[in-house]
Amino acid sequence: MTHPCSPIQREALPSGTVALARWLIGKAVVREMPEGQVSGRIVETEAYLVGDAASHAYRGQTGRNRSMFLDRGFAYVYLAYGTSFMLNVASETAGVGEAVLIRALEPLSGISMMERHRGTTNLRDLARGPGRLAQALGIDRALDGVDLCAPGPLWLGQDAHEPGEIGTSIRIGITKDADRPLRFYRRGSRFVSGPKSLNL
DNA sequence: AGTGCGATTGACT
């Protein structure tokens, strides 16, 4: 197993939300549960910026989005469509509301636990899409605001693996500021979400 | 207090 075993230090995160979104491709998300460890390699991200009408922080800080305004490396978790939790990484200095949405993982460890959480054994479907990813890792609002750069229930790890070639596209599922090239993905990975036309 | 709307998913034609 190629387990990462300690969190990436906050100082190692690149500054700038777009830089972080690209850099996170190929890093690992690690979830510690009572039953064991679940982890996956990040293969798809999106950036949400200040002045971006698609961002939850567009109209400033609110009860839901306050974790977007934490320092780099803290988690912002929210519920979308009443059904799916979304995992984001706050990406700027404290007080600035920007974040990176983690959209898809390539399963690395704890796969049987992911299968149980997701109700399928289809490896490709375990964490392809932000809602599926959160379900596979048992992520919900209880993890909103946790430090992903510290040991605990959820953290970011190095992965002994090349990030691969990174593609860029418009973001998925938004209607405002929909033309900006702020989605990043591992080119050629079968674990990325989205239509073929955005994964070239 | 009421209303409209998603950073999605799964089921179905």
Next chain:
DNA sequence: GTCAATCGCACTA
């Protein structure tokens, strides 16, 4: 390919 489910939250009054 289409489409409804589902609910917390932000916005209006």
